[in-house]
Amino acid sequence: xxxxxxxxxxxxxxxxxxxxxxxxxxxxxxxxxxxxxxxxxxxxxxxxxxxxxxxxxxxxxxxxxxxxxxxxxxxxxxxxxxxxxxxxxxxxxxxxxxxxxxxxxxxxxxxxxxxxxxxxxxxxxxxxxxxxxxxxxxxxxxxxxxxxxxxxxxxxxxxxxxxxxxxxxxxxxxxxxxxxxxxxxxxxxxxxxxxxxxxxxxxxxxxxxxxxxxxxxxxxxxxxxxxxxxxxxxxxxxxxxxxxxxxxxxxxxxxxxxxxxxxxxxxxxxxxxxxxxxxxxxxxxxxxxxxxxxxxxxxxxxxxxxxxxxxxxxxxxxxxxxxxxxxxxxxxxxxxxxxxxxxxxxxxxxxxxxxxxxxxxxxxxxxxxxxxxxxxxxxxxxxxxxxxxxxxxxxxxxxxxxxxxxxxxxxxxx
Amino acid sequence: xxxxxxxxxxxxxxxxxxxxxxxxxxxxxxxxxxxxxxxxxxxxxxxxxxxxxxxxxxxxxxxxxxxxxxxxxxxxxxxxxxxxxxxxxxxxxxxxxxxxxxxxxxxxxxxxxxxxxxxxxxxxxxxxxxxxxxxx
Ligand SMILES: Cc1ncc(COP(=O)(O)O)c(C=O)c1O
Numbered sequence: 230x231x232x233x234x235x236x237x238x239x240x241x242x243x244x245x246x247x248x249x250x251x252x253x254x255x256x257x258x259x260x261x262x263x264x265x266x267x268x269x270x271x272x273x274x275x276x277x278x279x280x281x282x283x284x285x286x287x288x289x290x291x292x293x294x295x296x297x298x299x300x301x302x303x304x305x306x307x308x309x310x311x312x313x314x315x316x317x318x319x320x321x322x323x324x325x326x327x328x329x330x331x332x333x334x335x336x337x338x339x340x341x342x343x344x345x346x347x348x349x350x351x352x353x354x355x356x357x358x359x360x361x362x363x364x365x366x367x368x369x370x371x372x373x374x375x376x377x378x379x380x381x382x383x384x385x386x387x388x389x390x391x392x393x394x395x396x397x398x399x400x401x402x403x404x405x406x407x408x409x410x411x412x413x414x415x416x417x418x419x420x421x422x423x424x425x426x427x428x429x430x431x432x433x434x435x436x437x438x439x440x441x442x443x444x445x446x447x448x449x450x451x452x453x454x455x456x457x458x459x460x461x462x463x464x465x466x467x468x469x470x471x472x473x474x475x476x477x478x479x480x481x482x483x484x485x486x487x488x489x490x491x492x493x494x495x496x497x498x499x500x501x502x503x504x505x506x507x508x509x510x511x512x513x514x515x516x517x518x519x520x521x522x523x524x525x526x527x528x529x530x531x532x533x534x535x536x537x538x539x540x541x542x543x544x545x546x547x548x549x550x551x552x553x554x555x556x557x558x559x560x561x562x563x564x565x566x567x568x569x570x571x572x573x574x575x576x577x578x579x580x581x582x583x584x585x586x587x588x589x590x591x592x593x594x595x596x597x598x599x600x601x602x603x604x605x606x607x608x609x610x611x612x613x614x615x616x617x618x619x620x621x622x623x624x625x626x627x628x629x630x631x632x633x634x635x636x637x638x639x640x641x642x643x
Numbered sequence: 644x645x646x647x648x649x650x651x652x653x654x655x656x657x658x659x660x661x662x663x664x665x666x667x668x669x670x671x672x673x674x675x676x677x678x679x680x681x682x683x684x685x686x687x688x689x690x691x692x693x694x695x696x697x698x699x700x701x702x703x704x705x706x707x708x709x710x711x712x713x714x715x716x717x718x719x720x721x722x723x724x725x726x727x728x729x730x731x732x733x734x735x736x737x738x739x740x741x742x743x744x745x746x747x748x749x750x751x752x753x754x755x756x757x758x759x760x761x762x763x764x765x766x767x768x769x770x771x772x773x774x775x776x777x778x779x
Contacts, residue, residue: 579708581683585750586652597683611706612683641657641709 231538234530235621237269245591255591258626263409263437263570263617264595265459268523272463275522276515287514288488288505302514305521306504309469312524313435313454314445317474319503323517326468327436328358330455331403333470333507334432335362337480342430343400345371350399350429352377352385353607354415357600359403359434375399376603383411383560383608391423399424402431406438410599410608410615411560412543412570414442421451430476436460440619441539441568443532446471458516462620463523467516470507477503484509527620535620542569545624546616549631553638559608569618572599575634578641580612583634587614590633592626651710651744659713664720669702678760680752685711689719689760691727698722698730703760708753710742715757717741727764734758 235241244254259267285295287302309321324330343349349363353376360374367374377393380386385404394402402424407414421431432453435444439456446454453476457468472480482489482500489509491499500506527535543564550556555576561567575583584596595615598605605613616630650656672690679686685707692700701719705712718738722730730737738758739746746754 579685581708581750581753582652582710585747640652641660643654643657 231621231623235623237271237526238267238621239270239273240267241621258590258592258622258629260592260594260616260618260622260626260630262440262619262622263460263599263615265465266440266462266619267621268464268519269462269526271526272519272522276464276519279515279518284515287512298514301518301521302512305517305524308521308524309471312444312528313469313471314447315471316447320471320474320477322470322472322477322504322507323512324455324468324470324507325466325513326457326459327434327455328457328468330468330470331358331432331434332362333483334453334455334472334480335366336483338401338430339366339370339372340481341479343370343372346373347401348373348375348397348399350375350377350393350397350402350424352390352404352415353379354383354385354408354411354413354604355403355405355601356409356434356436357602358436359405359432360603363403373397379604379607383408383604384413385415385420387416387419387423390420394423394427394429398427399429402429403434404431405434405436406444407435407441407568407570408560408601408604409437409570409617410572410601410604410613412437412567412617413560414438414566414568417451418449421449425450437568437570440527441535452476458520458523461520461523462526464516464519466513467520469520474503477507480507482506482509486510488512530620538620539569539618540564542618542622542624542627543567545627546571546618549627553631553634555638556634557609559605559613569622570615571617572613572615574609574611574613575638578637580614582641583614583637586637586640587630587633590629590636592630592633649744651742651746651750653744656713656742656744657709659716660709663703663712663716665702665716666704667702668704669700672700672702674764676760676763678756678763680707680711680756682752683708685753685756687711687715687756687760689715689757689764691764693727696726696728698725698727703757705756707756708750710746710750711753711756714738714742714754718757718761722761731761731764734761 243257245257246254283297285298287299306318306321310318363374375397377390424431430452433451435454435456440461452473454471459465486509489506491501557574559572580596584594587594597612669690673693674691677688687705690702703715735758
């Protein structure tokens with residue numbers, strides 16, 4: 230199965246040659262999938278084909294081509310509905326990405342439903358995309374933003390979470406499904422149920438989970454859920470905002486302009502019904518089409534196969550990392566309840582040096598705080614190296630990386 | 644791995660990282676200046692004792708990557724006995740020259756970190772009131 234998957238990603242055939250020029254070119258090992266994933270042929274072709282044969286404005290023209298473009302665009306809404314098991318197609322809103330989706334929910338909620346002194350509860354594990362919009366809104370509106378602390382191994386404990394709910398009585402709760410630094414999967418179903426008990430609205434950030442775990446918004450019973458296409462083997466520039474219908478109906482629009490209106494007169498504008506109300510302006514149609522193809526790709530492989538493969542990768546990686554002396558893994562070292570994302574520090578070697586030296590071996594990893602400074606400073610005073618794997622990565626690539634890490638240590642400790 | 648003469652990770656650079664020159668603090672600094680690299684949070688605190696415009700003593704403390712530590716080591720050694728004004732004028736170019744290797748765009752800020760600190764000294768003839776911190 231592995232080879233047939235890898236063959237679908239043209240970029241994985243890249244040979245990299247970096248300075249200084251020594252030895253032959255090496256094949257690319259791409260371990261930065263939590264930042265963005267590579268794109269399979271099916272996505273590239275779908276977008277190319279759209280521009281070659283269907284490009285037209287959606288929802289506007291009466292001519293055949295525009296109808297074809299509109300159908301292509303709206304089909305993806307059905308695909309997404311199916312992908313996350315939403316009850317209604319108009320609960321699926323296309324946005325520019327997870328960040329844009331979160332900003333939209335925050336802006337709408339702050340405008341309509343939150344008042345000075347209201348509490349917002351987040352976890353210490355959140356990405357800046359969840360923290361910063363709330364903090365900015367809190368400053369404008371006088372809200373309080375509270376954080377659920379993590380266990381010493383970097384997990385959200387459901388008991389600690391429930392205590393925070395009781396203590397702060399938040400109106401709104403924002404939770405990441407999976408940590409982009411530790412790869413840990415949060416018990417979101419239990420967390421949502423607990424938050425609903427005190428009447429809070431819950432937003433799930435599925436940016437890191439969408440490519441790795443099946444999502445069922447009805448089983449989760451979440452109010453809002455967001456993700457980005459580009460972390461799901463799809464294109465940049467497109468993402469999804471899911472919201473329960475009755476909540477979206479009450480939420481004010483966040484982008485005003487063409488297409489999102491029902492009627493415009495000099496005096497007044499009335500807004501279009503869902504989902505058009507939230508899709509003002511000309512939409513990124515080719516990107517939406519690409520997102521549809523990406524979902525087809527993921528469903529074609531299937532989450533059972535994805536999870537089985539990624540669990541093997543995790544086990545192999547953890548075994549390899551364990552034998553590197555001086556290496557500290559951030560978060561739990563278990564294969565259970567995680568996706569293959571691993572952040573670590575090596576004593577005496579700065580993470581940027583590790584990343585640059587791995588790059589020379591053709592291995593692309595990330596160094597830094599990974600847009601999660603609160604989490605990061607909880608676990609490590611220093612920047613860390615992050616390796617995040619996806620469906621096309623292999624055990625062989627892990628072996629190559631572990632060998633490279635040993636070589637880097639030899640060099641530094643000489 | 645590689646050991647080219649023009650490699651930014653050649654043994655000479657790593658040796659400066661392991662045993663940096665002028666690492667520590669001064670007893671009576673005339674200037675104490677800090678700078679941070681916003682990309683990675685690496686910091687440096689540079690201390691100078693300047694007499695009649697001449698850099699008589701220099702010391703630094705930093706937490707950072709091999710490249711930034713080695714750059715600070717080489718740069719601090721180079722500036723001793725030189726006029727502060729002159730050091731500030733040619734410093735940006737000199738720090739890069741001292742590394743004697745092509746530096747990737749992603750890492751240029753690491754090399755320039757000691758210079759960013761030194762540059763700040765230019766605007767203050769008296770010492771800034773930042774206390775040196777033990778870092779790393
Ligand atoms: C957990 C999490 N949330 C949100 C985001 C933001 O996604 P995007 O940058 O695609 O809007 C990311 C990734 O950058 C993420 O990892």
